[in-house]
Amino acid sequence: MLMPKPNADVLAKRDALVAGLRRIVANPxxxxxxxxxxxxxxxxxxxxxxxxPMIAVLPSTVREISDILKYCQAExxxxxxxxxxxxxxxxxxxxxxxxxxxxGKFNKILEIDYDNRCVVAQPGVTNLAITDAVKGDxxxxxxxxxxxxxxxxxxxxxxxxxxxxxxxxxLTTHNLLGIEMVTMDGEIIRLGGKHLDAEGYDLLGVMxxxxxxxxxxxxxxxxxxxxxxxxxxxxxxxxxSEQAGDCVGKIIGAxxxxxxxxxxxxxxxxxxxxxxxxxxPLDVExxxxxxxxxxxxxxxxxxxxxxxxxxxxxxxxxxxxxxxxERMTFWAGRKAAFPAVGRISPDYMCMDxxxxxxxxxxxxxxxxxxxxxxxxxxxxxxxAGDGNLHPLILFDANNPGELEKCEAFGADILKxxxxxxxxxxxxxxxxxxxxxxxxxxxxxxxxxxxxxLKCAFDPGGRLNPGKVFPVLHRCAELGKMxxxxxxxxxxxxxxx
Amino acid sequence: MQISKITEEQQIADMLxxxxxxxxxxxxxGAGSKAGIGRPVTTEQGLDLxxxxxxxxxxxxxxxxxxxxxxxxxxxxxxxxxSEQRLxxxxxxxxxxxxxxxxxxxxxGIFSANLSGSARIKAGSARDHLLGVQGFTxxxxxxQTGSRVMKNVTGYDLCKLVAGSYGTLAIAxxxxxxxxxxxxxxxxxxxxxxxxxxxxxxxxxxxxxxxxIAAAAWLPADIAATCDIEYIRGxxxxxxALKIEGPGPSAEFxxxxxxxxLAGEGALEELHGHNSESFWRFVSNASAFAGNNKPLWxxxxxxxxxxxxxxxxxxxxAEADYFLDWGGGLVWVQMPDGLADGGATLVRxxxxxxxxxxxxxxxxxxxxxxxxxxxxxxxxxxxxxRIKDGFDPENILNPxxxxxxxxxxxxx
Numbered sequence: 056m057l058m059p060k061p062n063a064d065v066l067a068k069r070d071a072l073v074a075g076l077r078r079i080v081a082n083p084x085x086x087x088x089x090x091x092x093x094x095x096x097x098x099x100x101x102x103x104x105x106x107x108p109m110i111a112v113l114p115s116t117v118r119e120i121s122d123i124l125k126y127c128q129a130e131x132x133x134x135x136x137x138x139x140x141x142x143x144x145x146x147x148x149x150x151x152x153x154x155x156x157x158x159g160k161f162n163k164i165l166e167i168d169y170d171n172r173c174v175v176a177q178p179g180v181t182n183l184a185i186t187d188a189v190k191g192d193x194x195x196x197x198x199x200x201x202x203x204x205x206x207x208x209x210x211x212x213x214x215x216x217x218x219x220x221x222x223x224x225x226l227t228t229h230n231l232l233g234i235e236m237v238t239m240d241g242e243i244i245r246l247g248g249k250h251l252d253a254e255g256y257d258l259l260g261v262m263x264x265x266x267x268x269x270x271x272x273x274x275x276x277x278x279x280x281x282x283x284x285x286x287x288x289x290x291x292x293x294x295x296s297e298q299a300g301d302c303v304g305k306i307i308g309a310x311x312x313x314x315x316x317x318x319x320x321x322x323x324x325x326x327x328x329x330x331x332x333x334x335x336p337l338d339v340e341x342x343x344x345x346x347x348x349x350x351x352x353x354x355x356x357x358x359x360x361x362x363x364x365x366x367x368x369x370x371x372x373x374x375x376x377x378x379x380x381e382r383m384t385f386w387a388g389r390k391a392a393f394p395a396v397g398r399i400s401p402d403y404m405c406m407d408x409x410x411x412x413x414x415x416x417x418x419x420x421x422x423x424x425x426x427x428x429x430x431x432x433x434x435x436x437x438x439a440g441d442g443n444l445h446p447l448i449l450f451d452a453n454n455p456g457e458l459e460k461c462e463a464f465g466a467d468i469l470k471x472x473x474x475x476x477x478x479x480x481x482x483x484x485x486x487x488x489x490x491x492x493x494x495x496x497x498x499x500x501x502x503x504x505x506x507x508l509k510c511a512f513d514p515g516g517r518l519n520p521g522k523v524f525p526v527l528h529r530c531a532e533l534g535k536m537x538x539x540x541x542x543x544x545x546x547x548x549x550x551x
Numbered sequence: 552m553q554i555s556k557i558t559e560e561q562q563i564a565d566m567l568x569x570x571x572x573x574x575x576x577x578x579x580x581g582a583g584s585k586a587g588i589g590r591p592v593t594t595e596q597g598l599d600l601x602x603x604x605x606x607x608x609x610x611x612x613x614x615x616x617x618x619x620x621x622x623x624x625x626x627x628x629x630x631x632x633x634s635e636q637r638l639x640x641x642x643x644x645x646x647x648x649x650x651x652x653x654x655x656x657x658x659x660g661i662f663s664a665n666l667s668g669s670a671r672i673k674a675g676s677a678r679d680h681l682l683g684v685q686g687f688t689x690x691x692x693x694x695q696t697g698s699r700v701m702k703n704v705t706g707y708d709l710c711k712l713v714a715g716s717y718g719t720l721a722i723a724x725x726x727x728x729x730x731x732x733x734x735x736x737x738x739x740x741x742x743x744x745x746x747x748x749x750x751x752x753x754x755x756x757x758x759x760x761x762x763x764i765a766a767a768a769w770l771p772a773d774i775a776a777t778c779d780i781e782y783i784r785g786x787x788x789x790x791x792a793l794k795i796e797g798p799g800p801s802a803e804f805x806x807x808x809x810x811x812x813l814a815g816e817g818a819l820e821e822l823h824g825h826n827s828e829s830f831w832r833f834v835s836n837a838s839a840f841a842g843n844n845k846p847l848w849x850x851x852x853x854x855x856x857x858x859x860x861x862x863x864x865x866x867x868x869a870e871a872d873y874f875l876d877w878g879g880g881l882v883w884v885q886m887p888d889g890l891a892d893g894g895a896t897l898v899r900x901x902x903x904x905x906x907x908x909x910x911x912x913x914x915x916x917x918x919x920x921x922x923x924x925x926x927x928x929x930x931x932x933x934x935x936x937r938i939k940d941g942f943d944p945e946n947i948l949n950p951x952x953x954x955x956x957x958x959x960x961x962x963x
Binding site: 168169170171172193194214215217221222225226228229238242243244246248249250251252253254255256257258260261263264265281282283284304305307308310311312349350352353356357409410411412413438441442443476477478479480481482483484485489493496497498500501502504505507508509510511512514523533534536 | 571610611612613614615635636665667671672675676678679688690692693694695696698699700701702703704705706707708709711712714715716720731732733734735752755758759760761763797798799800801804805808851852853854855877880881905906907909924925927928930931934935937938939940941942944945953954
């Protein structure tokens with residue numbers, strides 16, 4: 056993975072930059088320049104790629120962030136923002152000539168506002184901490200990425216994180232009311248608040264999922280929901296993935312939107328079962344976990360319908376959780392699928408394409424062929440309700456060439472997702488991982504139009520360069536216009 | 552203004568080339584049912600997209616539809632109904648409110664204005680349902696963004712910018728959007744004679760309950776009196792309404808539970824099926840304010856601010872009419888005639904910096920004089936101006952509809 060060539064002039068003034076940043080950051084340990092200490096920041100959740108940052112800064116106030124950004128802007132230094140560093144796409148991978156801006160000190164919940172049903176938090180607060188802060192009063196924050204114990208809410212906004220319940224409750228963007236952010240020129244601005252919808256252009260909407268390229272998020276306001284009165288999970292096993300996929304389509308077609316609908320293939324089922332004994336059936340090719348929430352009478356009503364649909368689709372096993380403990384056990388296997396696979400393979404890489412659900416049989420078949428072709432095993436977990444695939448490619452980085460083979464296999468899977476009408480990434484982000492595949496999905500002009508948005512926020516291109524876009528264009532070049540002819544066209548179309 | 556009726560995408564591309572070469576502004580519209588929202592646009596040439604119609608893809612089991620921008624929202628809704636599905640954000644129809652006919656609005660129009668009805672608090676906004684857009688930028692370039700799948704974080708989500716930009720950034724020609732199942736039953740619990748100060752706290756109690764309330768509104772007695780549903784108009788009292796949706800047994804269970812929750816707060820009633828649906832159309836479409844030309848404001852604000860906000864308005868303009876939707880987060884205010892700025896200063900001061908006020912209806916003179924859209928802080932307007940410049944550097948798309956051309960140019 057090629058990153059932009061480090062700027063020798065910037066590297067040459069490193070000591071002066073350290074001194075300059077120390078003048079801004081009050082905390083004496085807030086500017087890190089020691090190589091060993093910088094090691095903690097060398098990668099994020101995509102640990103196959105590592106790079107020491109030139110300097111790391113850990114500011115404690117929004118004013119410091121603003122001053123750091125102004126200073127870096129003036130000095131021509133690139134900045135990489137970092138939350139908890141759990142990104143699976145390399146969004147927080149440092150730059151050799153860049154300042155890594157860590158937001159870990161921003162870890163306080165600022166306000167719990169039940170009158171407006173929202174929570175205001177600093178960006179470094181973990182996703183789960185928001186739910187923990189309100190669950191005693193019967194509320195929760197809906198998006199629940201599997202890293203929720205560690206990932207930060209600011210990072211969730213930057214990546215537009217999802218989770219297993221987003222089929223019914225939406226992604227981060229649907230649960231976000233407002234942010235405070237700092238632009239690269241140090242301006243502190245507020246978008247949204249405790250009210251709904253943007254006025255004017257929806258800057259909050261485009262900030263969500265912008266992967267740290269547009270601004271540094273310094274405060275987040277999210278809506279909270281009342282926890283459902285009952286939750287029930289159901290395991291349904293099928294002799295083939297096609298039948299399981301068919302069942303998912305028919306459930307939704309029948310007008311049922313479950314709180315969660317997950318699918319695992321044989322390989323993932325076995326790995327998870329060995330790892331945490333969730334009680335999964337081992338004689339099936341595909342397993343669905345369907346979660347319903349609401350009043351008992353509604354859950355029972357839907358479960359009767361789902362049972363009938365599943366039977367019709369050829370289900371061989373069906374079990375409904377009897378207790379809350381059992382429900383948690385059903386989920387334990389699914390939530391542990393990644394570490395479970397990690398245990399049976401020295402390394403694995405998690406892909407994240409989304410496909411139209413009807414294309415699932417085709418995609419699984421082709422993926423098996425590719426698995427044979429590359430000689431690498433693949434396990435599949437799948438947010439079945441919304442078509443978001445997580446193929447886990449197993450490899451051993453100690454075998455020369457195997458990482459490259461795994462990357463090529465992963466790229467083929469993502470190209471396949473696009474080919475069947477899907478997308479490169481459903482929830483993990485482009486980062487560096489899928490950067491060079493963007494051309495599979497977007498035309499050159501579409502990518503330029505996206506980069507013009509970048510220019511509107513960060514004309515100097517200082518924030519997180521080298522991520523998301525395969526080709527870096529200068530804003531002046533992107534702004535040029537090509538005018539064709541000047542004749543009024545279509546004299547024949549009706550005019551009034 | 553000369554208006555060209557567009558029937559295929561290539562005509563748009565050619566029109567844009569012409570407009571760019573001569574720096575001609577273009578008025579972009581569908582049915583024109585919302586042409587009265589925003590600053591007046593004066594161009595010599597207009598593009599009418601209402602002839603660019605048709606559903607291009609509809610897969611009920613995948614919850615997705617793609618249709619051309621000129622397709623009528625009402626046609627989409629009829630088609631969805633056949634598969635027991637719907638647009639969950641409750642697209643409102645402001646046609647009659649703005650002096651036009653009902654059911655004229657197009658898909659491109661509803662998404663370009665990002666308008667959502669009462670269900671917005673639970674189901675999300677129009678923009679939340681927009682998955683993909685194809686069209687042209689003001690650079691005369693074909694462009695697309697988003698996709699057809701529910702979960703997609705590939706690149707910047709430019710759909711969010713297209714939604715709510717009133718055709719000032721791009722001309723959308725095809726839109727792909729999420730559709731959802733129609734609930735088997737809808738019911739509405741009514742609580743009569745709730746004073747304004749208690750309205751938002753009571754709605755909040757409902758919305759904070761486990762009963763999964765789909766919409767919450769409060770109408771003062773004089774607004775309730777304009778509704779043609781007897782249960783709303785008849786008692787001559789203010790009405791607080793909570794909507795429930797779901798399969799039969801669940802709707803019934805929740806209705807009972809909500810009635811129990813509200814017991815002791817006042818007289819209760821229920822609307823079922825057709826009455827329930829037509830009541831929420833009355834609320835979503837702000838039908839109470841149709842049939843006159845008084846300045847009409849739509850305010851999005853923190854719900855708990857609703858009562859003090861209205862008190863502040865009524866203090867200065869006692870004849871202002873109003874009602875609450877979105878559990879108090881949406882306030883409609885109809886100002887009396889005779890205020891020089893249509894009440895702009897009054898409503899925006901009363902917001903105290905939290906939320907925004909949009910003039911939904913006002914005379915052309917008024918819309919040319921005041922800012923129909925909430926003025927933005929300088930740092931944000933600078934970004935807006937650069938975004939506009941990135942999409943439409945020559946200001947040919949609906950010039951000045953949202954913000955004055957000179958203001959935007961000055962900030963690039």
